[in-house]
Amino acid sequence: MLLDQEVNLDLLPHLLGYNLRCAQLALQRQLARVTPGGDPGSGIFGLLVLCCANPGISQIQVSRHLTIDKASVVALVDRAEGAGWLQRQRATTDRRRHGLFITPSGVDHLESLKQGMRTCEQAFDGLFDPAERDQLIHLLQRIRP
Amino acid sequence: MLLDQEVNLDLLPHLLGYNLRCAQLALQRQLARVTPGGDPGSGIFGLLVLCCANPGISQIQVSRHLTIDKASVVALVDRAEGAGWLQRQRATTDRRRHGLFITPSGVDHLESLKQGMRTCEQAFDGLFDPAERDQLIHLLQRIRP
DNA sequence: TATTGTTATACTCTATAACTATA
DNA sequence: TATAGTTATAGAGTATAACAATA
Numbered sequence: 001m002l003l004d005q006e007v008n009l010d011l012l013p014h015l016l017g018y019n020l021r022c023a024q025l026a027l028q029r030q031l032a033r034v035t036p037g038g039d040p041g042s043g044i045f046g047l048l049v050l051c052c053a054n055p056g057i058s059q060i061q062v063s064r065h066l067t068i069d070k071a072s073v074v075a076l077v078d079r080a081e082g083a084g085w086l087q088r089q090r091a092t093t094d095r096r097r098h099g100l101f102i103t104p105s106g107v108d109h110l111e112s113l114k115q116g117m118r119t120c121e122q123a124f125d126g127l128f129d130p131a132e133r134d135q136l137i138h139l140l141q142r143i144r145p
Numbered sequence: 146m147l148l149d150q151e152v153n154l155d156l157l158p159h160l161l162g163y164n165l166r167c168a169q170l171a172l173q174r175q176l177a178r179v180t181p182g183g184d185p186g187s188g189i190f191g192l193l194v195l196c197c198a199n200p201g202i203s204q205i206q207v208s209r210h211l212t213i214d215k216a217s218v219v220a221l222v223d224r225a226e227g228a229g230w231l232q233r234q235r236a237t238t239d240r241r242r243h244g245l246f247i248t249p250s251g252v253d254h255l256e257s258l259k260q261g262m263r264t265c266e267q268a269f270d271g272l273f274d275p276a277e278r279d280q281l282i283h284l285l286q287r288i289r290p
Numbered sequence: 291t292a293t294t295g296t297t298a299t300a301c302t303c304t305a306t307a308a309c310t311a312t313a
Numbered sequence: 314t315a316t317a318g319t320t321a322t323a324g325a326g327t328a329t330a331a332c333a334a335t336a
Contacts, residue, residue, distance in 0.1 A: 001238060002202055007210055010198040011259070012191065016266055016282065017172050023288035024165045025212055025304095031162070043326075046157065053155040057147055060294060065152055067170055072327055074296060093146060096294040096335045114156070121161055127287045136284040137161065142272040143168035170327095188303075205317055217304055219319060241312045241317040 016143075030123050035116035043068075043076050044085075045117065048102060048110040051086050056099035058091070067145055085109050161288075175268050180261035188213075188221050189230070190262065193247060193255040196231050201244035203236070212290055230254050 012018045046066045050057055059077060063070040077100065080086045085106030091097040102110070128136065157163045191211045195202055204222060208215040222245065225231045230251030236242040247255065273281065 001236075001242075002199055002206065004206060004209060007195070007202065007206055008198040009210065010194050012194055013286070014282065015262065016269065016278075017169070017176070017262070018191065019282055019285040020165060020169045020172060022212055023285045024162075024169055026288050026290045027162050027165060029290060046163065049155050049157055050152070053153040054147055057152065058294075061147065061149060061152055064149060065154065067167055068326080069328060070295070071297085071329080075326090091146075094294085094336070097146075098295070117160065117162070124161065124288060128284065132284060133161075135280065137159065137164055139273065139277060139281040139284075140161075140164040140168045141158065143171050143269060145171045145174060203317075213303080214305060215318070216306080216320085220303090239313070239317085243318070 027120065027124070031116065031120045034119045034123070035113070044080055045110075045113045047073075047076050047080055047100075048085060048106055048113065051100045051102040052107060052110055055101050056089075056091070058097045058099065060097075062100070080106070083109075172265065172269070176261065176265045179264045179268070180258070189225055190255075190258050192218075192221050192225055192245075193230060193251055193258065196245045196247040197252060197255055200246050201234075201236070203242045203244065205242075207245070225251070228254075 043066070047062060050062055050065060054061075059073045060070055062077075063073045066073075068076075077086070077088065077098075081088060084103060086100050086102050088098040089101060091099050125133070188211070192207060195207055195210060199206075204218045205215055207222075208218045211218070222231070222233065222243075226233060229248060231245050231247050233243040234246055236244050270278070
């Protein structure tokens with residue numbers, strides 16, 4: 001019987017994609033651990049961050065900056081609006097646009113999500129010294145659509 | 146109206162999670178571009194790599210090394226078996242186990258997936274010199290469950 | 291004509307819980 | 314009791330295509 005230690009991973013450990021996936025799964029699970037019942041996939045988190053830092057931002061801009069399709073943003077905004085964390089408001093200058101505005105309860109929720117996110121990232125801080133963490137972020141930032 | 150250049154990303158660019166997610170989405174889309182009709186999420190790829198390098202590997206071992214639940218492996222193996230890329234075979238020594246064996250057509254398919262994967266990763270090679278790519282991989286490898 | 295948002299639809303990925311067969 | 318695999322179910326995440334309203 002093949003022991004776990006003897007499993008041959010072949011080229012997987014040398015692939016960017018495999019390592020990115022493993023790392024992201026680990027991070028997501030850690031986040032789920034420290035924020036039980038919180039934001040599972042961090043979609044809401046990104047949305048609220050953008051709406052808080054950019055009041056009146058449009059859905060198409062959220063779509064661009066979270067690099068997901070505009071149709072995917074609709075469901076995200078629906079959920080957040082349903083939870084009372086933000087409001088759509090038809091823009092007066094360009095009536096095709098919905099400006100997105102975070103609500104007071106959305107600000108509260110965002111704060112707790114940010115706290116969870118900090119705790120989550122801290123769990124991995126021991127893995128890197130500050131220079132390494134910076135370099136990891138900078139290297140990752142080069143990989144874009 | 147808020148211009149795209151003026152969107153404030155707040156803390157997002159400083160988060161490991163956000164950068165991992167953006168990088169992984171970019172990689173997945175590049176893979177979809179170079180292997181149209183290929184393996185969308187690379188689940189099948191990992192499975193076939195493991196079965197090819199470790200004939201008779203069990204589903205629970207695949208589960209551990211791809212860091213997904215054993216129940217999730219079932220669907221993956223179902224698809225691969227349905228496509229004729231591998232076969233389950235009840236182990237004689239431990240009859241609870243299914244040994245997984247890649248088929249000749251699975252080997253062919255894996256080769257084409259590997260080629261696509263190489264092409265995909267090459268598209269990002271220009272972003273890093275070899276030392277940087279190594280370091281990125283090594284830093285990512287520290288982030289594990 | 292092009293853009294913004296929406297709806298409808300579908301597929302992938304993953305998880306949990308409860309089950310069967312085997313150890 | 315514990316492990317390997319399965320089934321059933323559910324939810325998140327994403328995409329494409331077609332559409333209405335607006336620019």
